[in-house]
Amino acid sequence: MSEVVTYNREGSIGVITVNYPPVNALSHAVRSGLVAALEQGQKDADAKVLLLVCEGRTFIAGADISEFGKPMQDPGLPSVVDQYENCDKPIVAAIHGTALGGGLETALGCHYRVALSSAKVGLPEVKLGLLPGAGGTQRLPRLTGAQKALEMITSGEFVGAKDALALGIVDAVEDGNDIKAVGLAYAQNIADEGKPVRRVRDLTDKLEADKGSEVFEQFRAGLKKKARGQFSPFKCVDAVEAAFSLPFEDGMKRERELFMECMESPQRAGLIHAFFAEREVSKVKGLPKETPVRDIHKVGVIGAGTMGGGIAMNFANAGIPVTIAEVKQEALDKGLAVIRRNYENTAKKGRITQAQVEERMSLISGTLTYDDFSDVDLVIEAVFESMDLKRKIFGQLDDACKPGAILASNTSTLSIDDIAAATKRPQDVIGLHFFSPANVMKLLEIVRCEKTSDEVKATAMALAKKIRKVGVMVGNCYGFVGNRMLHKRGAEAMALVNEGASPQQVDKVLTDLGFPMGQFAMSDLAGIDIGYSIRQERRKAGEDVPASWMDKLAEQGRLGQKTQAGVYRYEEGNRKPIPDPEVDRVIAEFRQEQGIKSREITDQEILERCMYVMVNEGAKILEEGIADRSLDIDITWIYGYGFPAYRGGPMFWADQIGLDNILGTVEQFYDDLGGEQWKPAGLLQELVSEGRRFGDL
Ligand code: 3H9
Numbered sequence: 001m002s003e004v005v006t007y008n009r010e011g012s013i014g015v016i017t018v019n020y021p022p023v024n025a026l027s028h029a030v031r032s033g034l035v036a037a038l039e040q041g042q043k044d045a046d047a048k049v050l051l052l053v054c055e056g057r058t059f060i061a062g063a064d065i066s067e068f069g070k071p072m073q074d075p076g077l078p079s080v081v082d083q084y085e086n087c088d089k090p091i092v093a094a095i096h097g098t099a100l101g102g103g104l105e106t107a108l109g110c111h112y113r114v115a116l117s118s119a120k121v122g123l124p125e126v127k128l129g130l131l132p133g134a135g136g137t138q139r140l141p142r143l144t145g146a147q148k149a150l151e152m153i154t155s156g157e158f159v160g161a162k163d164a165l166a167l168g169i170v171d172a173v174e175d176g177n178d179i180k181a182v183g184l185a186y187a188q189n190i191a192d193e194g195k196p197v198r199r200v201r202d203l204t205d206k207l208e209a210d211k212g213s214e215v216f217e218q219f220r221a222g223l224k225k226k227a228r229g230q231f232s233p234f235k236c237v238d239a240v241e242a243a244f245s246l247p248f249e250d251g252m253k254r255e256r257e258l259f260m261e262c263m264e265s266p267q268r269a270g271l272i273h274a275f276f277a278e279r280e281v282s283k284v285k286g287l288p289k290e291t292p293v294r295d296i297h298k299v300g301v302i303g304a305g306t307m308g309g310g311i312a313m314n315f316a317n318a319g320i321p322v323t324i325a326e327v328k329q330e331a332l333d334k335g336l337a338v339i340r341r342n343y344e345n346t347a348k349k350g351r352i353t354q355a356q357v358e359e360r361m362s363l364i365s366g367t368l369t370y371d372d373f374s375d376v377d378l379v380i381e382a383v384f385e386s387m388d389l390k391r392k393i394f395g396q397l398d399d400a401c402k403p404g405a406i407l408a409s410n411t412s413t414l415s416i417d418d419i420a421a422a423t424k425r426p427q428d429v430i431g432l433h434f435f436s437p438a439n440v441m442k443l444l445e446i447v448r449c450e451k452t453s454d455e456v457k458a459t460a461m462a463l464a465k466k467i468r469k470v471g472v473m474v475g476n477c478y479g480f481v482g483n484r485m486l487h488k489r490g491a492e493a494m495a496l497v498n499e500g501a502s503p504q505q506v507d508k509v510l511t512d513l514g515f516p517m518g519q520f521a522m523s524d525l526a527g528i529d530i531g532y533s534i535r536q537e538r539r540k541a542g543e544d545v546p547a548s549w550m551d552k553l554a555e556q557g558r559l560g561q562k563t564q565a566g567v568y569r570y571e572e573g574n575r576k577p578i579p580d581p582e583v584d585r586v587i588a589e590f591r592q593e594q595g596i597k598s599r600e601i602t603d604q605e606i607l608e609r610c611m612y613v614m615v616n617e618g619a620k621i622l623e624e625g626i627a628d629r630s631l632d633i634d635i636t637w638i639y640g641y642g643f644p645a646y647r648g649g650p651m652f653w654a655d656q657i658g659l660d661n662i663l664g665t666v667e668q669f670y671d672d673l674g675g676e677q678w679k680p681a682g683l684l685q686e687l688v689s690e691g692r693r694f695g696d697l
Contacts, residue, residue, distance in 0.1 A: 005033025007040040013187045014040070014047030014089075015180075018054045023061035026102045028073045030064075031080050034106070038083055048191040050091040052084075052110055053183045058097025059119070060106055065128065065272055068263065077102050077134040078252065081109035090190050090197050094183025095119045095170065098158065104169075105134040108143075111198045113170040114186040115161040116179055121169055122158035128275060129232045129268035129646055133259030135201075137239035138251045142203040143168045146210035146244065150219045153236045154227070201248045216241045229514045230646055232262045266656060270648030273695075274638055277631035277649065284461060284473045285628045291458035294404065296466075300325060300379040302393060304335020304366070306527075307410060308382040310438025313339060314467040316360040317439070323365045323372055332366040339364060342439070370400035378463070380432055382410040385533055390414065391422035398423040406456055408432040413479045413487075413534055416449045426451035430460050433480060434469075435640045436526055443640035444469040447480050470639050475626040481633055482640045484621065485614045485650070488677050490531070492609045493519040494548055497587060500598035501606060503567050504579050509606040514644025519610070520567040521577045522641075524560035528553055528567070549590035553583065608665050615654040616666050619681035622697065630694035655693040663688045 004020040004027075016037040018024045026034075041050040054060060063077060084091055084106065093099075093107035095115040104121050107113050115121070123132045123140065131137060132153060141149035144167045152159060161173045174182045219237050227233040235258045242254040262268055283289075299322045301312045308324060315322040326332035343357040352360075373379055379401060381393055390409060397407050407429050409419050420429035431447025444464045448457055457473065464471025474481045493506045507518020523531060532554035538545045553566060560566035561575060568577030591598055618633045627633050634649020647653045654662055663684050670678035687693065 003033075004029050005037045007037040007044075009044060009047055010184060011188070012046060012048040012191050013184055014044050014050045015184070016041060016050060016052045018052070018060060019056065021056050023058050023098075024054045024056060024103070025061055025064040026077055026080075026106070027064040027067065030060075031075050031077060034080050035075050035083060038087060042087060042089065047089065049187045050087065050089055051094060051183045051187040052091060052106070053094040053180050054096070056097075059093075059095045059099040059179075060103030061098055062101030062103050062124070063134075065275060068128075068272055069269065077105070078256065081105055081134045084109040085111075085199050085201060088197060090187075090195060092183060092187045092190060094179050094186065095121065095161075096177075096179035098122070100158070101125050101132065101136075102134050105132055105136045105139070108135065108139040108169075108200055112186070112190060112195075114172045114174065114182060115164065115170045116177070116182060117161050117173050117175050119161045119164075120158040121161070121164050122156065123153050124156035124158070126154060126232050126236055127156040127271065129230075129265060129271040130262045131232055131236045131239050131255070131259055133255060133263075135252060135255070137236065137255045138243045138248060139200040140169070141210070141240055141243045142200050142206055145206040146213055146215045146240065149240055149243075150215065150237060153240060154219060154223060154233045207244055211244050213244075229512075229644065231265045231267045235262055267646035269656075270644075270646045270652060273631075273648040273652050274634065274645040277635050277652075278470055278639075280629070280631055281470065281472050281635045282461065282465070284457065287454055287457055287461075287473070291454045293459040293462045294377065294406065294455060296320065296377045296406075296459065296463055298376045299323070300370075300373040300376040300401075301382060302379065302397075303382040304332050305382065305384075306338075307434065307436065307438055309335050309339045309342075310436070310440075311380055311382055311410065311434050312364055313342065313360070313439040314434075314469070316363040318467045319363070320466075321363045321365070323367050323376065325367050325370060325373070327368070329368060332368065336364065336366055370396055373397065373400050373405075374402060376401065376405055378406045378408060380408045380410055382434075385411060385414060385530070385537060387414050387418060387537070390419050394419050394422040394429070398425060404428070406430060406459065408460075410434055412483050414537075415478075416447050416476045417451075420449045420451060427453040428456055430456050431476070431480070432460060433482075435482075441640060442468070442470050443482070443636060444471045445480055445482055445636060445640065446471050446473045447476055448473060449476055470635060472632050472636050473628070474632065474636070475624070477621075477624065477626050481618075481621055481627050482636045484626075485617045485633075485637070486641065487534075488613045488617045489610050490519055490523070491677065492613045494550060496601055496606055496609060497549070498591065498594070498596055499601060501601040502579070502587075503583070504577075505601070505603070506606055506610070507577075509603050510610060512603075513607065513611070514647060516642040523550070524566035524568055524570075524577060525575075526560065527562060528558065528560045547594075549587050552586050552590065556586075558583075609669065611650070611653075612662050612666055612669070613677050614650050615662055616681050616684060617677065618651050618654075619684040619687075619694075622694070623681060623683040630697060651694040655695050659684060659693060660688050 006017050008015055020030050041047050091110040092112045093110035096119050099107050099121045123136045125132050148167055164170045165173045223233045239255045239258045242251045299315045301308050301324045304324045304326045312322045312324050346352050347354055347357050379397055409431055416431040420426035429449055430452050433445035435441035435443050446460045461471045479487055496506055503520040507520050510518040535545045558565040561570055564570045569580040621627050630651035633651050637643035637650050638645050666680050
């Protein structure tokens, strides 16, 4: 008897129960158990109707992702689902939590579906570089028609129980928490009414209605923009289309072929790495799971600029009151007005209601004095990058805030240890580095100081979750993980332009790789003054930061999108970067001043110089213990800078390219170009000599 799937009878209902924590994933043991329990149910003469129900927090959340990439053991899921569908006794699936991927496909193989109103269903395989491979692409459209099936399968988004009912995915929705009781009552009803088996595969009316529809071409065209560079979304459309053009059995065969193509694609490997990495980053090395966390009931933010405002919105969105401090009333009013406008815009798009706009705004207040921070549990400073200013502020906060309040800085480059030293509570100081736009980007880089207490670290990690961010714990150094690598890439991008490339050529290589925007479009978004003031700070600190044509742009007031001119120019109300001959002129003038003779630069050189410099720096970051694992770097880049998740992050990508290839090129650049950034990282050399990869660390 399987331990993870059991069979027992309650009255005339044969109950098949899956109990495989944490999410009842369809591992080999669960698949075998499902088949064995079904056989028992079929043989059990007293069972009139069968009920499939799960223990724990959720219905089956999908295939066991950790088995992908390894040889599949029989029974395969499509066969399990077929056996359920072919059963001659009616089977009811009772859904709570989430029925996802193979989980929903199993439920679709059952003859009736009842769900708790809190449940959600979805086919998120596309987010793993796959498509539903156990009949989901063939059965779902038979219930919902083409449009909705395509929406769900190509986006991977979940649908709430009530919507699922309206779409015909489930047959009934019940309030309450006791899924077994709900399932038993529903199954009893089926038994009492003598309802027959009802196989989704046999439904044809929705198929007839959408046969020959243009919706498939429309989806393909839409995906060319939305899913640029991705493999599986297009295969999802092909598979769903097969449901409309082929008989069920042939459609299933087509689904399998397309599923295997996805399974073998490197994008599947990248996305699955990203899935597990996202969960691993929450487990911080050396920070016990049971570390106590402090309650965060009220938050203060210093600075009502773009960053401060965006940070404040995260807390209001999570229902946490937040007070923003500014120096002048005018700046405060302006900042609060921008926040309101952002919420109003979201409401206009229908993503929140007007009542939610008011509710969130009511949680945000403004002040001109830190005296109002006497009762906050956490303050996040988000003023511009000046060490003198930040140290002054932290000294004042130390006096104004109650003991135990956490003092955090949103600095993107400066030493948190130096900031902490301006207080008498360095154990309560931490870096909370948000990414622009702070209310949108999912990454929160959490920077531990030398003296940050475990409790404060654990509180920051828990807080990230609460405000729906992915928190990555990193060590303190210039730029931490993300910006330290970004600045190396930025310097290289700038050097490539000095040598002869155009900003748009550099950006195109990066967007072709899958970044949503290139280095220079990103500078325009963040504001050219930010990089400029960082360079000026470093120059002030005595570092040798070379002059650049970007300094000239900043000095001319071309600050990026906010002034409608930066490295590119922008039209009113449009964020699309447009190449500007004026910038070409500034670059040409700069080359002339520096005595640089420009040369033709290939896209391959741009790719290698922009990306390998990051990988080499990432290796140094690992060597120094600034990041604990290469997956921390991968997640930082996926969620902070839009690194294409289907390439798994820069370090995973490097493993795919081959570290020996990368080291060879890095060594070549070190010889040809020189510079500390090209000095091969010891760790990279070590891994190559041992034939290992970052993923093996
Ligand atoms: C599929 O079904 C293919 C089929 O069409 C065809 C087959 C032929 N497998 O996220 P959490 C682990 S593809 C293995 O922190 P939450 C997860 O790693 C699959 N493990 O919890 C974590 O482990 P740990 C389609 C899984 O409450 C723990 O469970 N399904 C799986 O925030 C808790 O996860 C999906 O893509 C899995 N399928 O969210 C669903 N799922 O504690 C993917 C989770 O050791 N899963 N784990 O770190 C999810 O979206 C979320 O996990 C879920 C729960 C919403 C279920």
